[in-house]
Amino acid sequence: MHVPDGFINAPVSATTAAVAAGAVAVSLRGARRELGNERAAPLAGLVAAFIFAVQMLNFPVAGGTSGHLLGGALAAILVGPCTGVLCVSVVLLMQAVLFADGGLTALGVNITCMALVTTVVAYALFRGLVKVLPRTRRSVTAASFVAALVSVPASALAFTLIYAIGGTTDVAIGKVATAMVGVHLLIGLGEAVITALTVGAVLTVRPDLVYGARGLGQRLKLRVHGELVDAPEPEPSPASAAARSPRGVWIAGLVASLVLAGGVSFYASADPDGLERVAADHGIDEKAEEHDAAGSPLADYGVKDVENVRLSGGLAGVIGVGVTVVAGTGVFWVARRRRTGHGTDASSPTDTPTNTPTNTETNV
Known part of the structure; x- marks a missing residue:
């Protein structure tokens, strides 16, 4: 759903750029x-790289239309809503600058619709569902599915509203809204499946690394003189600290991202995505402009002068994953360093594993 240059006029593009800049600034603090x-x-950088890789995997939905992951819900649930906005923003920036995907003047529109709206809507809905559902890992996965599903048509509605204000062609906004929401509901199903499977997989192996699952576990309770009190936390042993190292998850995630972007992406659907289809059907694309980075060596997710299509696309995908994980990790490292003050470590809920709720009670 990357908006190209020329869809939105200059004043509204500038306004959305200001909104996006403000959202990024607030997200950096958060x-x-x-x-x-x-x-x-590093884990947040990996999430950004994984989103980049999966966005290359367009899947067919209906009528010669495809869709791809937006990633806001997935990022918010895995690493937090503010960090999630930054993850998707890093991906969109890399795609616009290196791969000519999404206009440079439309970057504010894309960050607003694909990073800000999806993350805010998804995480708000996710937290609401988690509060009313049983406190289990299965509930977290189910809430992830619903949140991701809703976030995609919400993003489509946000684009429609922006286009109604600053669109460069005269179209029937009601018909555009209906078409955008309809096709993006179908795309949302794919987003929901990908998000739920990914969150469920991480919950299975390392629930303590899922931001949205923090606080689901309950402390052991002791009954002292008839009153329940929290039991003291046991001292972590060197073995348990090593067991909590996320290195294995990081390596597995990076390998999966490289495989998806470097190999599986060759089999992605070549059909236009939801926005492209609606734009073509309703005349939104009449004033679309050529991307300023159209001559980039990696434009259109291929390496210039590499004639083999499979090799060209695979190399571009691998380069994209590498650049995104480095750029994302750098952004998040700087944000964390500013928080802790010259790299001084701070305590965090991620140090405490998240477990399935228990109601263990011991009498003293």
Whole structure:
């Protein structure tokens, strides 16, 4: 759903750029709280790289139309809403600058619709569902599915509203809204499946690394003189600290991202995505402009002068994953360093594993 240059006029593009800049600034402050220890920055960078990789996997939906992951819900649930906004924003910036995907003047529109709206809507709905559902990992996965599903048509509605204010062609906004929401509901199903499977997989192996699952576990209770009190936390042993290292998850996630972007992406659907289809059907694309980075060596997710299509696309995907994980990790490392003050570590909920709720009670 990357908006190209020329869809939105200059004043509204400038306004959305200001909104996006403000959202990024606020998210940087919030991310300092969410990035609690030295392990958080690489994991957040990995989430950005994974979103970049999965966005290359367009899947067919209906009538010669495809869709792809937006990633706001996935990022917010895995690493936090503020960090999630930054994750998707880093991806959009890399795509616009290196791959000519999403206009440069439309970057504010894309960050507003694809990073800000999806993350805010998804995480608000996710937290609401988690509060009313049973406190289990299965509930977190189910809430992830619903939140991701709703976030995609919400993003489509946000674009429609922006286009109604600053669109460069005269179209029937009601018909555009109906078409955008309809096709993006179908795309949202794909987003929901990808998000739920990913969150569920991480919950299975490392629930303590899922930001949205923090606080689901309950402390052991002791009954002292007839009153229940929290039991003291046991001292972590060196073995348990090593077991909590996220290195294995990080390596597995990076390998999966490289495989998806470097190999599986070759089999992605070549059909236009939801926005492209609606734009073509309703005349929104009449004043679309050529991307300023159209001559980039990586434009259109291929390496210039590499004639083999499979190799060209695969190399571009691998380069994109590498650049995104480095750029994302750098952004999050700087945010965390500013929070802790010259790299001094701070305590964080990520140091405490998240477990399925228990109602253990011991009498003393």
